[in-house]
Amino acid sequence: MNQRAAREALKKYFGYDNFRPQQFEIIDNIYIGYDAVVLMPTGGGKSICYQLPAITLPGTCVVVSPLISLMKDQVEALKGNGIPAAYLNSSLSVDEQRYVEDEAYHGRLRLLYVSPEKMVSPSFMPLLSKLKLNLFAIDEAHCISAWGHDFRQEYTQMRFLKRQFPRVPIVALTATADKLTRRDIVTQLGLREPAVFISSFDRPNISLNVRPGQKRIEQILDFIGERSQQAGIVYCLSRKSTEQVAAKLIAKGIRADFYHAGLPAAERNRVQEAFTNDEVHVVCATVAFGMGIDKSNVRWVIHYNLPQNIEGYYQEIGRAGRDGAQADALLFYSFQDVMVLRDILTKEESKNTEIKLAKLERMQQYADALNCRRKILLSYFGEHLAEDCGNCDVCKNPPQSFDGTVIAQKALSAVTRLGEKVGLRMLIDVLRGSRRKDLLQLGYDQIKTYGMGADITANDWMDLLRQMLHLGLIEIAYDQNNVVKLTAASRAVLFEKQAVTLVRMSAIREQRAARKTKVKTVTQRQRVRDELFEVLRQLRRQIAVQKGVPPYIVFSDATLEEMAAERPSNERELRSISGVGEQKLARYGRAFLGAIRDFVADKTQEGVRVKGGSQLATLQLYRRGFPPEQIALERDVTVQTVYNHLLEHYQNGEEVRVQDFVSKPLIQTILLVAESIPEPRSIKAIYERLGERVDYHQIRFALAYLEKKGKEV
Numbered sequence: 118m119n120q121r122a123a124r125e126a127l128k129k130y131f132g133y134d135n136f137r138p139q140q141f142e143i144i145d146n147i148y149i150g151y152d153a154v155v156l157m158p159t160g161g162g163k164s165i166c167y168q169l170p171a172i173t174l175p176g177t178c179v180v181v182s183p184l185i186s187l188m189k190d191q192v193e194a195l196k197g198n199g200i201p202a203a204y205l206n207s208s209l210s211v212d213e214q215r216y217v218e219d220e221a222y223h224g225r226l227r228l229l230y231v232s233p234e235k236m237v238s239p240s241f242m243p244l245l246s247k248l249k250l251n252l253f254a255i256d257e258a259h260c261i262s263a264w265g266h267d268f269r270q271e272y273t274q275m276r277f278l279k280r281q282f283p284r285v286p287i288v289a290l291t292a293t294a295d296k297l298t299r300r301d302i303v304t305q306l307g308l309r310e311p312a313v314f315i316s317s318f319d320r321p322n323i324s325l326n327v328r329p330g331q332k333r334i335e336q337i338l339d340f341i342g343e344r345s346q347q348a349g350i351v352y353c354l355s356r357k358s359t360e361q362v363a364a365k366l367i368a369k370g371i372r373a374d375f376y377h378a379g380l381p382a383a384e385r386n387r388v389q390e391a392f393t394n395d396e397v398h399v400v401c402a403t404v405a406f407g408m409g410i411d412k413s414n415v416r417w418v419i420h421y422n423l424p425q426n427i428e429g430y431y432q433e434i435g436r437a438g439r440d441g442a443q444a445d446a447l448l449f450y451s452f453q454d455v456m457v458l459r460d461i462l463t464k465e466e467s468k469n470t471e472i473k474l475a476k477l478e479r480m481q482q483y484a485d486a487l488n489c490r491r492k493i494l495l496s497y498f499g500e501h502l503a504e505d506c507g508n509c510d511v512c513k514n515p516p517q518s519f520d521g522t523v524i525a526q527k528a529l530s531a532v533t534r535l536g537e538k539v540g541l542r543m544l545i546d547v548l549r550g551s552r553r554k555d556l557l558q559l560g561y562d563q564i565k566t567y568g569m570g571a572d573i574t575a576n577d578w579m580d581l582l583r584q585m586l587h588l589g590l591i592e593i594a595y596d597q598n599n600v601v602k603l604t605a606a607s608r609a610v611l612f613e614k615q616a617v618t619l620v621r622m623s624a625i626r627e628q629r630a631a632r633k634t635k636v637k638t639v640t641q642r643q644r645v646r647d648e649l650f651e652v653l654r655q656l657r658r659q660i661a662v663q664k665g666v667p668p669y670i671v672f673s674d675a676t677l678e679e680m681a682a683e684r685p686s687n688e689r690e691l692r693s694i695s696g697v698g699e700q701k702l703a704r705y706g707r708a709f710l711g712a713i714r715d716f717v718a719d720k721t722q723e724g725v726r727v728k729g730g731s732q733l734a735t736l737q738l739y740r741r742g743f744p745p746e747q748i749a750l751e752r753d754v755t756v757q758t759v760y761n762h763l764l765e766h767y768q769n770g771e772e773v774r775v776q777d778f779v780s781k782p783l784i785q786t787i788l789l790v791a792e793s794i795p796e797p798r799s800i801k802a803i804y805e806r807l808g809e810r811v812d813y814h815q816i817r818f819a820l821a822y823l824e825k826k827g828k829e830v
């Protein structure tokens with residue numbers, strides 16, 4: 118199987134034009150019959166890596182997958198592309214199981230998904246040994262490792278596969294695997310010198326943003342307001358806050374719901390399903406929500422609180438934009454969160470507290486970053502990004518630094534005079550000259566620096582002190598009620614006049630605010646595009662409901678977006694959209710083309726200039742029986758333009774009668790002349806040969822006719 122054949126299959130079955138990085142290499146490796154370990158981030162496109170060989174090689178591929186809901190989605194998606202697939206797990210009745218087994222036995226399935234329990238159960242062996250196997254795919258292969266959090270006992274019992282079926286290649290796939298897990302995968306499955314594919318963990322389509330955790334609900338409402346109808350997740354720290362946030366969003370008319378591990382299983386299923394089917398737009402959830410969601414059109418993820426570590430954070434934001442279309446990650450960050458998390462982690466009964474605290478610190482550094490956030494993320498995973506990403510808030514609004522020596526001196530002086538005995542809040546209140554009761558009672562209004570920082574808002578002070586913390590100018594004594602302490606570096610600032618460079622946070626906030634208003638002045642073109650996208654989304658929903666499948670099984674968001682931008686007007690153009698394979702073209706092509714056409718026609722009627730609108734208006738008048746001259750008058754365009762439009766429609770397979778413009782005998786004459794002159798046949802040459810007695814458009818129509826007939830023969 119060469120790359121071209123593989124690419125043709127990719128287009129035919131999945132509608133994609135190109136492989137993503139590494140996909141073909143992995144597939145090729147399987148074709149040759151080698152084992153492989155594949156590490157790819159969520160949304161990287163792991164499934165295609167085994168599905169394509171499964172489809173193009175003779176026989177059946179058996180896929181082990183640990184989650185029933187994922188299995189179902191995958192099989193649904195495959196069927197949506199016309200690929201025979203089924204699954205076996207405990208959710209099926211005995212009869213259903215028997216039916217699937219029978220299908221498999223008769224070689225009617227290209228892919229058979231099984232749960233790990235099924236795979237290792239002795240009762241499965243007879244069937245397995247009768248199948249013509251082309252590949253074993255072990256999905257979520259990190260479940261094999263006892264170190265990880267998703268450990269599954271059955272995964273460690275699959276060594277027999279290699280022993281019983283030494284000729285069948287095994288591909289193990291996962292999105293999370295450190296070196297240790299990787300080694301476990303290889304040894305436990307008994308893989309033979311497997312090729313190891315490690316893809317970049319970069320997800321460039323996810324825009325990274327961090328904002329101060331103030332007025333979060335207000336900020337979320339703004340954020341969602343700019344993205345109405347889009348699917349998103351708000352991750353919260355506690356079960357209770359998932360409920361509270363959801364309630365506040367619902368009160369504002371947003372279709373939100375909440376999800377956490379404390380809910381009964383049936384309720385969790387309901388929420389997950391409603392989200393999958395686009396009935397619920399926003400789910401406020403704890404981190405319990407996510408594993409098992411195969412929804413490709415989650416457009417944004419908000420972290421209401423700081424996550425505990427970068428691994429978790431990256432996995433959670435990775436649930437956005439799996440279809441490759443633009444997506445947003447927004448993290449709210451406050452120092453308060455850090456303290457709460459530290460508290461939780463230190464109180465937890467665990468040996469690894471130190472490691473966990475260190476991880477939290479890395480998370481905090483990310484949130485505090487003053488350089489490209491993506492660089493920080495990727496470097497955490499051992500990847501180096503050569504250039505700034507341009508798609509994070511820091512890249513978009515580079516911080517402006519200024520000489521913060523005096524500010525730092527004021528703060529440090531206050532810390533000294535307060536005897537290193539107060540926390541950040543009190544420190545700020547002293548600096549700002551607050552009349553807080555306890556402050557006055559303690560006599561803090563008597564110290565020299567009291568009120569000397571009143572010109573800076575409390576929020577800005579918080580930002581500045583956080584920066585000082587990262588510069589090592591102050592320390593927080595987490596074991597002593599979080600009081601602020603001096604460091605060796607702070608003494609250098611206080612007594613040796615060492616200069617301090619800080620970053621103006623308020624300037625960043627202003628820029629952000631300015632950008633927000635700018636975003637709102639969208640172009641007319643963009644608006645039309647959004648409108649059409651909405652129309653297509655509705656259509657997708659109708660079809661999905663009718664067929665009883667999730668909307669993204671019909672088409673992904675990315676595909677609809679491309680349709681809305683390109684506005685294909687015929688099958689050929691529709692086929693060239695990414696995500697439109699043969700099956701989907703046959704099933705949904707007419708409906709979507711019709712919707713796009715109606716939309717364009719409506720817009721043109723309203724006087725909005727839309728790409729393809731003019732052509733369509735011409736066609737409509739032609740269909741109503743108007744001759745070209747009349748159409749030209751009606752539409753205020755030249756007759757030549759009308760001919761061009763109609764010719765284009767004819768070439769695109771619309772019902773345009775050539776004989777309306779050029780008689781049969783004349784076509785014959787033109788064709789004879791055309792054949793008598795050497796290639797390339799220019800219209801002008803034909804025109805001259807015919808003694809300039811025939812119109813250009815007639816020659817064009819005749820040639821188009823010739824081409825079409827030539828193809829039909």
Ligand code: ADP
Nearest residue numbers: 133135136137159160161162163164413439440
């Ligand atoms: P993973 O299993 O790695 O999380 P998936 O296999 O579910 O990722 O793929 C994520 C999304 O990317 C799916 O919507 C899939 O159809 C799409 N996709 C995969 N490969 C390609 C490709 N070559 N071109 C365009 N989209 C792709």
Ligand code: ZN
Nearest residue numbers: 489506509512
């Ligand atoms: Zn960046």
